[in-house]
Amino acid sequence: MTCPILELKDLNKAYDALQVTRNLSLKVLPGEIHAVIGPNGAGKTTLIGQISGATPSDSGQVLFGGTNVTGWSVAERAKAGLGRTFQITAILPEFTVLENVALGVQAHEGHSFRFFRNAARDQDLNEKAASILTEVGLADRASLRAGNLSHGEKRMLELALALAGEPKLLVLDEPMAGTGPEETARLIEILLAVKQRCPMLLVEHDMDAVFKLADRISVLVYGEIIASGAPDEIRADPKVREAYLGEEELA
Numbered sequence: 718m719t720c721p722i723l724e725l726k727d728l729n730k731a732y733d734a735l736q737v738t739r740n741l742s743l744k745v746l747p748g749e750i751h752a753v754i755g756p757n758g759a760g761k762t763t764l765i766g767q768i769s770g771a772t773p774s775d776s777g778q779v780l781f782g783g784t785n786v787t788g789w790s791v792a793e794r795a796k797a798g799l800g801r802t803f804q805i806t807a808i809l810p811e812f813t814v815l816e817n818v819a820l821g822v823q824a825h826e827g828h829s830f831r832f833f834r835n836a837a838r839d840q841d842l843n844e845k846a847a848s849i850l851t852e853v854g855l856a857d858r859a860s861l862r863a864g865n866l867s868h869g870e871k872r873m874l875e876l877a878l879a880l881a882g883e884p885k886l887l888v889l890d891e892p893m894a895g896t897g898p899e900e901t902a903r904l905i906e907i908l909l910a911v912k913q914r915c916p917m918l919l920v921e922h923d924m925d926a927v928f929k930l931a932d933r934i935s936v937l938v939y940g941e942i943i944a945s946g947a948p949d950e951i952r953a954d955p956k957v958r959e960a961y962l963g964e965e966e967l968a
C-alpha cells in the first residue's frame with residue numbers, strides 16, 4: 718500500500734466553546750493534489766495551521782512521510798519538507814526575482830544569509846534559482862525587482878520560494894485569491910506541472926480551479942469532513958450540494 722505523504726488522524730481544535738476542527742482525518746498520497754473546500758468559517762485556515770504547526774492541536778496526530786510530527790514546530794516541519802505558501806509574503810521587494818529565489822535556495826542548503834560571497838556558489842545558486850523560475854513561468858522576469866511584479870506574478874514567486882525549499886509536500890492556502898482569469902489559468906497549468914514532482918494539499922475557494930486541479934476533494938463544514946472523494950463523486954454528493962455548493966455551480 719502507498720504510504721501517505723501526509724496523514725491527519727482525528728485532529729481537534731477548539732477556541733473556548735467553539736469547536737473549530739472536529740475529529741478531522743485525511744490523507745494526501747504521493748503524486749496527488751488533495752483539495753479542501755468549505756464555506757467561510759469552516760475551519761480551513763485553522764486546519765492549515767494545525768498541519769504547518771502554527772496552531773497546536775488539542776488532540777489527534779499529524780503524520781508526515783510516516784513520521785509523527787504532531788509535537789514539532791513550524792521550523793522543524795518545514796525542514797522535514799513541509800512547504801507552505803501563499804501566506805504572509807516572504808518576498809523581498811528590493812531584491813530581484815532571481816535573487817529572491819537564490820536566497821531561498823541558499824537558506825534551504827543550510828547557509829545563513831551571507832549574501833553571495835563565493836562566486837562559484839553564486840553561480841550554482843543562480844542556476845538552481847533560474848531553473849525554478851522557468852518552472853513557475855517567471856524566467857523572463859528574473860532581473861526585475863520583485864516589488865515591481867504584478868499580483869499574480871508575486872504569487873508565482875511565492876510558489877518559486879516554496880519550491881526552493883525542495884518540499885515533499887506543498888500546502889497551498891488560496892493560491893488563486895486576487896488573481897485575474899488569465900493568471901488563474903496560468904497558475905493552474907503551473908501547479909499541474911509542479912504536481913509531477915510534489916504532492917499538494919490545496920485550500921481554495923475558486924471551484925473551477927479546484928475541479929481542474931484536484932485528484933481528491935474533502936469538504937469541510939463546521940470543522941468536520943462531510944465528504945471526501947474524487948471530483949465527480951463530490952460533484953454528485955447530495956450532502957455536499959446541500960451544505961455547500963450551489964446546484965448551478967456543479968452543473
Ligand SMILES: Nc1ncnc2c1ncn2[C@@H]1O[C@H](COP(=O)(O)OP(=O)(O)OP(=O)(O)O)[C@@H](O)[C@H]1O
Nearest residue numbers: 732733735737755756757758759760761762763764
Ligand atoms: N484565534 C482564534 N480565536 C478564536 N476563534 C478563532 C480563531 N481563529 C479562528 N477562529 C474561529 O474559528 C472558525 C473557523 O475559522 P477559520 O479561519 O479556520 O475558517 P476558514 O474556513 O479558513 O474561513 P475562510 O474561508 O473565511 O478563510 C471561525 O468561526 C473563526 O472565527
